[in-house]
Amino acid sequence: VALAKLxxxxxxxxxxxxxxxxxxxxxxxxxxxxxxxxxxxxxRARTRLAELLALDAQEDLGPDRLVKAALFVHSAS
Structure with missing residues (x-):
């Protein structure tokens, strides 16, 4: 649902x-x-998702790999 708000x-x-x-x-x-x-x-998408999901720390994400991947995308070199 949060992704749909982006x-x-x-x-x-x-x-x-x-x-x-x-x-x-x-x-x-x-x-x-x-x-x-x-x-x-x-x-901007990661920041907005964190706001929508009211997340303050990575530990709040739980085991969902897709959410972790979406919010904590590795930075490109």
């Missing part, structure tokens, strides 16, 4: 990188935008 662009970027495991560069190509925009969308 903008389409943020949700798409977050799921591509966090759930599908594509690189930021690949996500940018898929979305037809640049690397910096993807990083920004993912950062």
């Amino acid at each position: 903008s389409v662009e943020q949700r798409e970027a977050l799921l591509l990188v966090g759930a599908e495991g594509v690189s930021y560069e690949e996500a940018a190509q898929i979305c037809g935008t640049n690397f910096g925009t993807i990083k920004s969308r993912i950062n």
Whole structure:
């Protein structure tokens, strides 16, 4: 439900990188935008999800791998 409250662009970027495991560069190509925009969308999406789920710490996430992947996407080099 929280994912549905994100903008389409943020949700798409977050799921591509966090759930599908594509690189930021690949996500940018898929979305037809640049690397910096993807990083920004993912950062904003993670922040918004944390707000929606009222999360303060990683321990609050529990065992759900998809939520962990979405919120704690590794940063691209």
